[in-house]
Amino acid sequence: MKRIGFIGAGSMAEAMIAGLIKGGVYTPEQIIVANRSNKERLTELATTYGIETTQDKQNLAKRATIIVLAMKPKDVKAGIDGIEDSLTNQLIVSVLAGISMRTISSILGKEMAIIRAMPNTSATIAKSATAIAASAQVTTEQLEQCLSLFQAIGLCKVVEEHQLDAVTGVSGSGPAYVYLLVEAMEKAAIEVGLSPQIARELIVQTLLGSAEMIANSGKHPETLRKEVTSPNGTTEAGVTTLQDKGFEEAVIACVKSATRRSIELKEMFAESIASANNR
Numbered sequence: 001m002k003r004i005g006f007i008g009a010g011s012m013a014e015a016m017i018a019g020l021i022k023g024g025v026y027t028p029e030q031i032i033v034a035n036r037s038n039k040e041r042l043t044e045l046a047t048t049y050g051i052e053t054t055q056d057k058q059n060l061a062k063r064a065t066i067i068v069l070a071m072k073p074k075d076v077k078a079g080i081d082g083i084e085d086s087l088t089n090q091l092i093v094s095v096l097a098g099i100s101m102r103t104i105s106s107i108l109g110k111e112m113a114i115i116r117a118m119p120n121t122s123a124t125i126a127k128s129a130t131a132i133a134a135s136a137q138v139t140t141e142q143l144e145q146c147l148s149l150f151q152a153i154g155l156c157k158v159v160e161e162h163q164l165d166a167v168t169g170v171s172g173s174g175p176a177y178v179y180l181l182v183e184a185m186e187k188a189a190i191e192v193g194l195s196p197q198i199a200r201e202l203i204v205q206t207l208l209g210s211a212e213m214i215a216n217s218g219k220h221p222e223t224l225r226k227e228v229t230s231p232n233g234t235t236e237a238g239v240t241t242l243q244d245k246g247f248e249e250a251v252i253a254c255v256k257s258a259t260r261r262s263i264e265l266k267e268m269f270a271e272s273i274a275s276a277n278n279r
């Protein structure tokens, strides 16, 4: 039986498990999940999804065809140390921000078929924007399997590994930028006289409608923006204020900072794991 095993049982693992079962990609019997110590969490996942849980990672690694790494980046070494003897031709799928394929291979002490993925938290509602990159050892069949896995929790694109830092800066962290915009719009809406509840509903619908217009109208966002903007009207007043306050520059600097941070974290983790390996 083909099985998928998760090492790490947190929110990202749960979002993927929920999407995989809902999308019919795996049945609950085909899913195994392990964590470090939180037994209550494993019981909760077993009860909710009917999946198998364990704290025996070697056994999980032996039985799974795909092993998903879903711990925090700082825990990767402890999380996968010890599974190497259970590995033959399994596919390793890592959702860890800032941990390169080279770092994963160096912990395992061998070159493996590895796919790195950068999903986002909208995976919880099967709306993730995910990008994946594959190592040279990944077969076409494994790549297809991995695409179905991430397509079960949203959209999935294939990129080069070096582009994952940009993906992290754009769509991995992206939901936070949108939430910040909404926080500011809600504050303003209340200041200009709306109730919090009505403000929230109007803003959410505005975001959904705008996203769908960009996705489905076939028009460029600039064209859509111009269609809203009547000469000397209200939108012009609002957008001019955003431009005067440096909105576009701020957004560009934001994405670049997040991308840079992804590169810094990658280098930092690579160094600390290399020095731990040499000890």
Ligand SMILES: NC(=O)C1=CN([C@@H]2O[C@H](COP(=O)(O)OP(=O)(O)OC[C@H]3O[C@@H](n4cnc5c(N)ncnc54)[C@H](OP(=O)(O)O)[C@@H]3O)[C@@H](O)[C@H]2O)C=CC1
Pocket: 007, 008, 009, 010, 011, 012, 013, 034, 035, 036, 037, 038, 039, 041, 070, 071, 072, 073, 075, 078, 079, 080, 095, 096, 097, 118, 119, 120, 121, 172
């Ligand atoms: N949040 C986001 O927007 C995104 C996150 N990611 C990535 O997803 C990954 C997981 O994040 P998230 O789900 O939020 O993390 P959580 O903190 O919710 O979960 C981490 C899990 O890892 C387990 N774990 C820690 N150490 C070990 C170990 N030595 N052996 C086995 N299991 C271990 C923990 O177990 P226990 O509770 O028992 O300690 C816990 O179940 C991160 O690497 C992050 O970079 C990727 C894209 C977006």
Ligand SMILES: O=C(O)[C@@H]1CCC=N1
Pocket: 097, 168, 172, 173
């Ligand atoms: O903030 C972070 O580092 C992680 C990676 C992408 C989203 N959250």
